[in-house]
Amino acid sequence: MTDIYTYRIDIFTAEPVDLTGFEVEATDGHIGKIDEASAEAADSCLVVDTGFWTFGKKRMIPAGVVNRVDLDERKVFVSMSKQAIKDAPDFDQERHTSDARAHHAEQEDYYRQYGLD
Numbered sequence: 001m002t003d004i005y006t007y008r009i010d011i012f013t014a015e016p017v018d019l020t021g022f023e024v025e026a027t028d029g030h031i032g033k034i035d036e037a038s039a040e041a042a043d044s045c046l047v048v049d050t051g052f053w054t055f056g057k058k059r060m061i062p063a064g065v066v067n068r069v070d071l072d073e074r075k076v077f078v079s080m081s082k083q084a085i086k087d088a089p090d091f092d093q094e095r096h097t098s099d100a101r102a103h104h105a106e107q108e109d110y111y112r113q114y115g116l117d
Contacts, residue, residue: 003042004064004111005104011069016044022074024048024061026082032059034076039063043101046076047091058091062104062111079114 007016016039024031024046035058036047044063061078068077078085089110095103 004062004108005043005045006041007039007044007063007066011063011066017069017071019046019069019076022069022076025075025077026080026085027078028081031078031082031085043104045104047096048085050085058093059085059088060091060096060103060107061085061088062108065111065114084114 018039019034019037022034022037024034032048032050034046035049038044046061046063046066048059048061050057050059061080065078065080066076067079069075070077080088089107092103
């Protein structure tokens, strides 16, 4: 089973890059901008400000759904549709800060349905 909180091996050719500020492209178009990005082993995720798509709410997206990173264009492509991101569990900043691993575990089942096995 693939750890959904780990970037695929082909995403970065060297050390991971700080993706904060990059635009996020879902399978069907632009969804938002990365407010926070982590690259910790087995605990990597993106916190995406989706703006009007989710009425100003943020979504935490595991690194395992990242398909591609375009460093020149400053874009991250994910294997989820805009609707799937909108339907994702709400991001809880306080919970994420106090116990990120538990917060990630609570959201893991939702993200596994996007081809992560």
